[in-house]
Amino acid sequence: MKIGASMPLFPRENYLKKIRGFYHDDGMIKVITGVRRCGKSCLMQCIAEELRAEGVDDERIVFFDLDRYGFRSVKAPEQLEALIEPLLAVSGTKYLFIDEVQNVEGFEDVLNGFRTGGGFSIFITGSNSYLLSGELATKLTGRYIEYR
Template sequence: MKMILDHLIDDFHERPLPDLIPRDQFISRVPRKANVVIGMRRSGKTWFCYQQMKELLAQGIERERLLYLNFEDERLLPFAAADFQHILETYYRKFPGFKTRQCYLFLDEVQRIQGWDKFVRRVLDTEQLSVCITGSSSKLLSTEIATALRGRSLITEIFPFSFREFLGFNKVELKGTPRFGSKMRATLQHMMGIYSETGGFPEVQSLDDELRRQVLRNYLDVVILRDIVERHAISNVTALRTLIRHIMSAPATRFSVNKFYNTLKSQGTPCTKNNLYNYLDHLTDAFLVYQAPLHSRSVKARQV
């Protein structure tokens, strides 16, 4: 494993960072706290880490003081909890002078490895390392992070491109003033139409309509199967998919669990109300939906 880590460290330092569209989110670095980047699949979490690396390089930080490991790399398999120490040993053997200097450790999909949280806590306590973690929503939820790292984390949520970021991707430059002439207004209206159609996922921006729909359907299937069905051991997939279709067919509208329960009942689809409430929570955890409860002092009224 040490030899593999040695090669991966050299590969990272040799490989140029990719060109990217700057995201509007930012990371606040606090000593002895890990930065955790979460968000829906394919929303750009890893590329956001590349953005952080570029910002550090722009501040004069040497490239060798940055270390990035992707735990989905098959060369790291099998990786055991005891191998985490090999990361530190290999890195400091290559750069012994950095042992007493501030360095930056980026761990992508590290939640796949049992005992990752203990390693991160130890690093924060004993090393001059700033730690940034990214991971898929299926195994890295904000509530679990708080438990695993015991309050030693700062969470940044990454979304697909905002409209401003979408404009940047398409090289439409916005000036500082909020007022626009007729030409810019026409351009923005045109781009908003495209944005409403294509959405903000970075990977699909340059695809044709049919391929884009295929990729987005694949995103949805992966979220449903891996982040919801497998994670929560859901057996009533029919009711879950019916719920998702219903919500996505009428976004930003009022939704009643009671009414939807009666709809399922009339269709002969068995499902309890408690399960429907749980499904909604699972969809929220997977960043597929965001709930906006009704404004009411009554808890019962908010849970219609």
């Protein structure tokens, strides 16, 4: 799914250089946190563009914005899992971007399942106090890196 094609992106090099070493790490969930409208989604779009520039096929780069039409109804872990599951058929590492993941109660178990299964480099954003609290460390079993 192509993202960000209509709006020019401003590459935030200070953040990108911190994350680049983890782009292909399928054992670590990359968590981008911050207040609403601070550029988390744009940062993920920049990462996707860099992956494309490296030669990663579009079919292996998937973006779900859970605040947008078509995805706002995804609230249960089973619904999130159903969105991701078809990607298992795609060969190679899949790059999964989920914006506003806190909209799905119990998202941690779903992401842990795909992380431990391998083959998914997972990037998530969130803006609420839950993602900014210590709860995330417990729920993601310590296999994540946070960028604020």
